[in-house]
Amino acid sequence: MTGTPDSAAIEAMDAADPLRSMRKRFTLPEGVIYLDGNSLGPASQEVLGELERATREEWAEGLIRSWNDAGWFDLPLELGDRIGRLVGAAAGQVVVSDTTSINIYKALHAAMGLRPDRTVIVAEGDSFPTDIYMAAGAAASRPQTQVRLAGVDAPVIEDLLDERVAAVLINHVNYKTGELQDMAALTRKIHDAGALAIWDLCHSAGALPVELDAAGADFAVGCTYKYLNGGPGSPAFIYAAKRHQAEARQPLSGWWGHARPFAFEQSFDADPGIRKFQCGTQAVLSLRVLKGALDIWQDVDMAVVREKSIALTDLFIDLVEVRCGSFGLSLESPREGARRGSQVSFAHEHAYEIMQALIARGVIGDFRAPSTIRFGFAPLYIGYEDVWRAVDILDEVLRTAAWKDERYAVRAPVT
Numbered sequence: 001m002t003g004t005p006d007s008a009a010i011e012a013m014d015a016a017d018p019l020r021s022m023r024k025r026f027t028l029p030e031g032v033i034y035l036d037g038n039s040l041g042p043a044s045q046e047v048l049g050e051l052e053r054a055t056r057e058e059w060a061e062g063l064i065r066s067w068n069d070a071g072w073f074d075l076p077l078e079l080g081d082r083i084g085r086l087v088g089a090a091a092g093q094v095v096v097s098d099t100t101s102i103n104i105y106k107a108l109h110a111a112m113g114l115r116p117d118r119t120v121i122v123a124e125g126d127s128f129p130t131d132i133y134m135a136a137g138a139a140a141s142r143p144q145t146q147v148r149l150a151g152v153d154a155p156v157i158e159d160l161l162d163e164r165v166a167a168v169l170i171n172h173v174n175y176k177t178g179e180l181q182d183m184a185a186l187t188r189k190i191h192d193a194g195a196l197a198i199w200d201l202c203h204s205a206g207a208l209p210v211e212l213d214a215a216g217a218d219f220a221v222g223c224t225y226k227y228l229n230g231g232p233g234s235p236a237f238i239y240a241a242k243r244h245q246a247e248a249r250q251p252l253s254g255w256w257g258h259a260r261p262f263a264f265e266q267s268f269d270a271d272p273g274i275r276k277f278q279c280g281t282q283a284v285l286s287l288r289v290l291k292g293a294l295d296i297w298q299d300v301d302m303a304v305v306r307e308k309s310i311a312l313t314d315l316f317i318d319l320v321e322v323r324c325g326s327f328g329l330s331l332e333s334p335r336e337g338a339r340r341g342s343q344v345s346f347a348h349e350h351a352y353e354i355m356q357a358l359i360a361r362g363v364i365g366d367f368r369a370p371s372t373i374r375f376g377f378a379p380l381y382i383g384y385e386d387v388w389r390a391v392d393i394l395d396e397v398l399r400t401a402a403w404k405d406e407r408y409a410v411r412a413p414v415t
């Protein structure tokens with residue numbers, strides 16, 4: 001128990017936090033400790049301003065002229081390059097488009113097409129489910145293609161790699177446990193087996209430094225409404241390494257992926273670059289909100305974000321175990337900070353009810369079936385005192401068994 005900081009130490013940690021001034025840019029409600037930015041990031045002053053400009057000036061006044069005058073048409077590429085800077089991708093390799101699920105489908109097809117003699121997709125059994133569903137969907141649309149799952153067909157990805165594997169779809173950070181994969185090492189093993197690596201960055205983009213180019217990743221996908229704070233349903237992104245772009249094909253050959261969309265030609269001729277990964281007209285208002293959200297990241301150093309993220313999550317684990325250790329919680333996340341994303345998960349028999357009781361008290365995390373309470377720590381707006389107060393409230397909920405109140409057992413459709 002020695003080494004657990006007291007409230008004076010917590011105050012000093014907040015005072016010394018180089019990211020402290022970022023918090024006031026977000027519009028978090030009073031009395032809320034928001035530990036769910038890994039599921040839906042909060043709004044900021046920047047996005048409210050952009051939304052106002054996008055609707056009043058660009059749409060209401062500019063009308064159709066804004067496709068050119070306000071740069072709407074090139075926004076997916078402009079924002080793609082901005083996200084590229086956060087995930088270690090040089091310009092021209094990332095485009096913002098569609099949803100993560102759809103982009104997984106595009107990336108899988110592109111990878112399979114680049115390995116035409118191979119018929120196996122490897123994914124992870126404990127992956128965020130849409131990744132497995134989309135892998136099954138992509139496999140079903142190609143002759144004789146199979147999906148092998150790590151954790152089901154063999155214990156780990158490495159054991160599933162052989163000369164039949166075309167593509168491996170990996171979650172950089174596991175959505176439930178927060179376990180972080182070594183991107184460079186695993187990509188190397190996948191390449192040694194002659195396959196291509198597709199990384200899902202949903203829980204790492206904006207949470208920690210990502211080095212797609214340096215790791216030699218082939219494709220990557222990710223969403224923008226989690227740590228990047230792009231707003232509910234904001235469009236996702238897809239990365240295709242430059243070396244694959246000319247040859248890669250994606251199956252959703254819509255007009256926005258055409259080399260000359262406004263030539264209105266009868267046959268499809270894919271753009272030679274990253275533009276080919278677009279399909280149709282994008283949700284411009286959502287793109288404009290995302291632009292505001294990305295403005296916040298302009299001067300942020302991801303190494304500083306990472307250092308604080310590990311400090312916040314280490315502190316949370318320490319305090320929960322010291323103060324709430326006797327109430328049946330067990331840590332589901334890696335204990336070692338270097339192996340963990342920016343979240344902490346605990347298992348508990350009554351996880352759902354406990355999370356509802358916490359939310360009723362302003363500590364917003366989430367529940368993941370069957371028995372996980374999950375807390376995300378976004379270093380741009382969460383401080384050390386938030387961690388301290390959240391543990392205080394968790395301790396109260398467990399100590400008084402407040403979670404037993406029957407209203408906390410009522411299940412909502414979104415958890």
Ligand SMILES: *Cc1c(COP(=O)(O)O)cnc(C)c1O
Pocket residue numbers: 099100101102128130131171175200202203223236
């Ligand atoms: C959140 C998340 C998704 C979401 O996919 P959408 O198509 O954007 O709904 C996909 N994969 C992972 C790993 C996620 O965490």
